[in-house]
Amino acid sequence: MPLPLSRRDWMTRSGCGFGALALGALATQAAPKSSPLAAKPTHHKARAKRIIFLFMQGGVSHVDSFDHKPALTKLDGKAMPFDDARTVANTGKRGTNERLMKPLWKFAQHGQSGKWASGLFPEINRHVDDLTFLHSLHTEGVAHGPATLFLHCGSTSFVRPSFGSWLLYGLGSENQNLPGFVSLAPSTGNGGPRNYGGAFLPAVYQGTAIGKAGGPTGEGIRNLSSTLSKGDQHARFDLLRELHAEQLKRTPGDAELEAVTESYELAWRMQANAPDALDLKRETKETLAAYGIGEKATDSYGRQCLTARRLCEAGVRFVQVNYGDNTANPAWDQHSNMPKHADHAKAVDKPIAALLADLKARGLLEDTIVWWGGEFGRTPYAQKNGTGRDHNPGGFTVWVAGGGFKPGFSYGATDEFGAAAVQDKVHMHDLHATLLHQLGLDHEKLTCRYAGRDFRLTDVHGRVVKDVLG
Numbered sequence: 001m002p003l004p005l006s007r008r009d010w011m012t013r014s015g016c017g018f019g020a021l022a023l024g025a026l027a028t029q030a031a032p033k034s035s036p037l038a039a040k041p042t043h044h045k046a047r048a049k050r051i052i053f054l055f056m057q058g059g060v061s062h063v064d065s066f067d068h069k070p071a072l073t074k075l076d077g078k079a080m081p082f083d084d085a086r087t088v089a090n091t092g093k094r095g096t097n098e099r100l101m102k103p104l105w106k107f108a109q110h111g112q113s114g115k116w117a118s119g120l121f122p123e124i125n126r127h128v129d130d131l132t133f134l135h136s137l138h139t140e141g142v143a144h145g146p147a148t149l150f151l152h153c154g155s156t157s158f159v160r161p162s163f164g165s166w167l168l169y170g171l172g173s174e175n176q177n178l179p180g181f182v183s184l185a186p187s188t189g190n191g192g193p194r195n196y197g198g199a200f201l202p203a204v205y206q207g208t209a210i211g212k213a214g215g216p217t218g219e220g221i222r223n224l225s226s227t228l229s230k231g232d233q234h235a236r237f238d239l240l241r242e243l244h245a246e247q248l249k250r251t252p253g254d255a256e257l258e259a260v261t262e263s264y265e266l267a268w269r270m271q272a273n274a275p276d277a278l279d280l281k282r283e284t285k286e287t288l289a290a291y292g293i294g295e296k297a298t299d300s301y302g303r304q305c306l307t308a309r310r311l312c313e314a315g316v317r318f319v320q321v322n323y324g325d326n327t328a329n330p331a332w333d334q335h336s337n338m339p340k341h342a343d344h345a346k347a348v349d350k351p352i353a354a355l356l357a358d359l360k361a362r363g364l365l366e367d368t369i370v371w372w373g374g375e376f377g378r379t380p381y382a383q384k385n386g387t388g389r390d391h392n393p394g395g396f397t398v399w400v401a402g403g404g405f406k407p408g409f410s411y412g413a414t415d416e417f418g419a420a421a422v423q424d425k426v427h428m429h430d431l432h433a434t435l436l437h438q439l440g441l442d443h444e445k446l447t448c449r450y451a452g453r454d455f456r457l458t459d460v461h462g463r464v465v466k467d468v469l470g
Contacts, residue, residue: 036204037180039172042440047367047404047469049174050317051167051435052308054352054372055151056344057187057324058144058332061378061389062397063418064103064341067135068116071416072380076102080381082419100417101382101389104338113408120345123353129408130356130365131399132468136412136421139376139393139428144190144330147375147393150428152195154457161448163432164318165198165205166457169448170441175315178277179208182311183320184304187213189328196320200450207318210278210307213325277314280306290354297343302351309358312368323348332374336388356401365402369438373398380417395421398431403438406470429462437464 063069078100105118115128124131141147146156153160161169164181173180183196186209196207228236280288280303291306292298301323308319323344324330334340352372359365377396378389395414401407412424433443436457443462447454 035176036202037168037173037176039174040170042171043442043445044437044440046438046440048369048402048438049367050312050315051319051369051371051403051439052312052355053163053318053320054305054348054370055320055322055324056332056348056372056374057148057190057322058330058334059374059376059378059391059396060332061334061338061341062135062392062395062414063378063380064105064118064338064389065120066115066117066133066397066399067377067414067418068107068118069103069380069414069416069418072100072418073102075100080417082415082417097385098379098381098383099385100380101338101387104341111408113410115408115410120341121349121352123349124356127353127356127401130360131401132405132407133397133399133410134412134426134431134465134468135395135397135410135414136423136425137373137377137396137398137428137431138421138425139396141375142391142393144328144333144375144391147391148190149194151375152191153199154429154432154459159194159197159199160455161199161201161205161457162194162196162207163435163457164196164207164320165201166446167318167436167439167441169198169201169205170436170446171317171439173315173317178311178314178316180317181205181207182316182318183207183209183322184307185211185213185215185300185322186320187322187324187330188326190330200455201448207320211304213322277310278307280310287358290358292350292354295350297346298348298350301348302354305351305355306358309355309362309364312359312364313362333391334378334388335383335390336386338388359402367403369403369405369435370401371398371435372400377418380419392419395419400435400468404470405438406468409468411465411468424467426465427461429458430465433458433462434465434468438469 063072080098080100103118105120107116107118109115110117110125111129113129115133117125117128139147140150141156150156152162164183168180181196186192186196193209196209198206276282280293283306287306288294291302293302293306295302301321304321308321311319329335332341332344356365356370359368359370376391376393379392381390382388383390395418412426413422414420415422436443436446443456443458443464447456
């Protein structure tokens with residue numbers, strides 16, 4: 001017959017099975033200073049408190065949107081006068097038989113700044129005087145998987161913490177009742193969870209995915225009811241804390257166990273607070289209409305953008321608003337059908353414009369950075385001389401708004417065809433360093449020691465692009 005267990009042994013053996021008890025028992029409270037999610041001091045004075053990243057998965061064509069290249073129209077159909085980076089990367093061959101292709105949408109000047117932009121994003125064009133365009137981005141990786149990982153994690157292949165995880169690790173959270181890092185409707189492909197993962201950072205800093213690509217945003221989060229009295233709920237939570245304490249005595253410094261405890265507490269607080277933060281019914285009809293909610297083309301991304309605004313108001317540090325899908329060639333990846341760009345632009349243009357206007361009207365744009373872009377751009381030539389464009393990591397455009405960036409300003413340039421960054425080049429590491437700088441973090445000091453060395457988001461590279469800062 002088995003010997004009876006002592007109370008200590010019973011607690012030790014049962015501890016891992018009692019995690020769910022925490023969900024119905026925790027009271028909402030601010031995190032103590034010892035909490036890994038407590039707000040932390042910045043390295044220097046910050047201009048922004050948070051970021052909304054509008055991820056255009058697949059690669060928007062810069063030469064069809066915001067990078068005006070008259071030479072493409074003039075030389076449409078002519079043989080390319082330069083080597084193509086992807087052809088060289090894939091085959092090692094110099095030269096190509098591809099032919100230049102003019103933009104499919106007409107360019108015109110917009111705003112007081114006179115910014116040249118095409119008709120692909122007419123609603124965003126109304127806000128060019130609030131945007132800072134970086135036309136000389138270049139990055140690593142010619143395929144979606146490596147380039148997407150590099151965009152999020154600063155590495156094309158190694159497992160590294162994502163941008164949002166580094167941000168939460170460096171700054172802590174402004175609201176202990178919600179995650180500090182949220183990814184709305186992320187895709188499962190091209191890095192999947194690694195794009196919002198914490199890698200070797202403590203697990204508490206990883207992102208929280210809400211929804212999934214192709215599905216509704218915010219469903220499935222609800223407040224779980226309990227038949228127990230408040231006194232009984234607190235009693236079982238006290239038991240849970242005893243169990244964790246006993247386990248931590250045996251394995252002091254167990255980061256995974258500490259993260260599990262934090263996650264249970266956050267899960268309960270989310271059940272009490274996330275439904276309100278995600279409840280778009282609290283918004284006016286006018287606001288819903290501005291974001292395109294209720295319209296077939298814009299409803300999905302409109303809900304994500306409005307959710308992002310609400311999460312930022314609630315103190316979430318980093319919200320990624322994904323526009324993509326779960327395929328190997330996602331959303332904006334038009335290799336053979338560039339006119340398809342119009343469908344995707346229609347889905348995101350109105351919601352993004354509404355987000356910019358809404359943030360500005362509420363005074364949130366002053367300390368919120370809106371970052372728009374994809375993992376790379378697209379080539380100035382017609383792929384296989386058809387009606388699509390190939391990947392182009394050598395030169396492309398992203399824009400940012402708010403958070404101390406110069407409004408109505410354009411920086412850097414690609415060559416006359418939009419093939420490669422040639423003037424005031426900005427590497428993806430530089431963009432990461434600059435974004436962190438605006439949030440009060442020095443990218444060279446934001447490090448984590450792992451496997452015998454100090455790691456950082458920008459590895460041993462990156463510079464702050466001070467010319468774009470106000």
